[in-house]
Amino acid sequence: MSNQVALCKGDLLIIDDLAENLRLLSEILKIAGYKVRCAVDGQTGLMAAKTSPPDLILLDVKMEEIDGYEVCKQLKSDRLTADIPIMFISAYGSIQEKIKAFGVGGVDFITKPFQAAEVIVRINNQLTLRRLQQQLIEKNQQLEQEISDRQRAEFELKQAYSALEKLAYLDGLTRVANRMYLDKFLHHEWNRAKREQESLALILCDIDYFKNYNDTYGHLVGDRCLRQIAHALSKVVQRSTDLVARYGGEEFCLVLSNTNLSGAMNIATAIQDRVQKLHICHEKSPISNYITLSLGLAAYIPSQKTSIKHLLHMADKALYQAKAAGKNQFIVAGEQVCSISHKLEVRSKI
Incomplete structure (x- = not known):
């Protein structure tokens, strides 16, 4: 079990304007072995995410000035933070709120009060999915590079063969055909x-x-x-x-x-x-x-x-x-x- 937890550790950012929620959730996640950063409002959370992009963001829906939906939209519109999985947290779990959360780019929705074990499992699942996606992207890039390298090698080989063939058919002194x-x-x-x-x-x-x-x-x-x-x-x-x-x-x-x-x-x-x-x-x-x-x-x-x-x-x-x-x-x-x-x-x- 410890190996599985170690495999899923990551850098998390919690954005919530309630200090008690921040304290409670950060303690749970730190005990589980995660690195945790906290932001007390949406604007601070946006700056933290762009300065040092985390592996996953836990985002409260109801916040003053900028709510969670708007924060999510801005994160998804920025190339630097667009791929970060965002899990919404809310005391209200209506169907409309969940639909809106997924609509702006959220990957999960946790309703308060939450169970620690459930939160950790959901986070682990999202981080695992993200790692697999990154591995797939890296593998695709590797394959594309290999294909590109092979095509370049084939092109260079054809050029070399063409040059050799041309030399074989040229008169060495006059450079016209032999x-x-x-x-x-x-x-x-x-x-x-x-x-x-x-x-x-x-x-x-x-x-x-x-x-x-x-x-x-x-x-x-x-x-x-x-x-x-x-x-x-x-x-x-x-x-x-x-x-x-x-x-x-x-x-x-x-x-x-x-x-x-x-x-x-x-x-x-x-x-x-x-x-x-x-x-x-x-x-x-x-x-x-x-x-x-x-x-x-x-x-x-x-x-x-x-x-x-x-x-x-x-x-x-x-x-x-x-x-x-x-x-x-x-x-x-x-x-x-x-x-x-x-x-x-x-x-x-x-």
């Missing part, structure tokens, strides 16, 4: 274009006389040149459905979804404009004082009779023809086009 991602992306776009019967274009780019450039300026400068070219290509090709990738060495590959030969030629012209404006000096180039590109273009709607390998072969063949024809130009698979002066001139068939 060959592995190019193969994956091209396979996806090929199947999509085949399914939707849209044209898929491919542009292979090669830096002219890049070996001479490396031999003249050194590999560190050569690496910087590769990065500049990759950045220029990325500025021209900005649709989320397109891709710029390093194909190998000084070669780059552009995959252009839903793009026909005419659109690919416009992109090729824009690329040469962008590279020309970089003015990357190349003293050992036989054709220009600056870095230039040769490009091979191929585009068609995928079918059962064609393949990714065939599209790559056509673009590569066009690139070979562009370099063989004097470099610094683009060749469309099926026809040769000079783009040095941005004038399209059909020369020969591949």
Whole structure:
């Protein structure tokens, strides 16, 4: 029994304007092991409750100036004291008084004269309920925190995985897509274009006389040149459905979804404009004082009779023809086009 009483001990506040009631009730509760504070009127009780919120309040109904109902309303309207259980005490126990007491937020109603054992049991019950409610709130908060932590951990894990995946698919030098991602992306776009019967274009780019450039300026400068070219290509090709990738060495590959030969030629012209404006000096180039590109273009709607390998072969063949024809130009698979002066001139068939 002593363990049960110890478990239910708490800090109590009695608000009553009759000194005899305060003395009698406080003695009973102190003997039962509670810490007891007393307030001789409603205003003093409000200040005491807000200054140091108790575990439970015993509140007399009939008091001068501010009655118990008004005190209860004010306590329940304050976030600091709203959750404190309030037990009303009254010499009058009419149904109307009890209904009003519960209506303003009371949890129990004790009628005077009261029995000590009954008062203690009722207080114990209310304190036990409050502790259980607090434990439930704390448990819910703990669960919410755990859920939040788990969601944050999952989000961070996804971000980390995404970053790792991105790193795995990026070329370490130029920061554009690498060959592995190019193969994956091209396979996806090929199947999509085949399914939707849209044209898929491919542009292979090669830096002219890049070996001479490396031999003249050194590999560190050569690496910087590769990065500049990759950045220029990325500025021209900005649709989320397109891709710029390093194909190998000084070669780059552009995959252009839903793009026909005419659109690919416009992109090729824009690329040469962008590279020309970089003015990357190349003293050992036989054709220009600056870095230039040769490009091979191929585009068609995928079918059962064609393949990714065939599209790559056509673009590569066009690139070979562009370099063989004097470099610094683009060749469309099926026809040769000079783009040095941005004038399209059909020369020969591949």
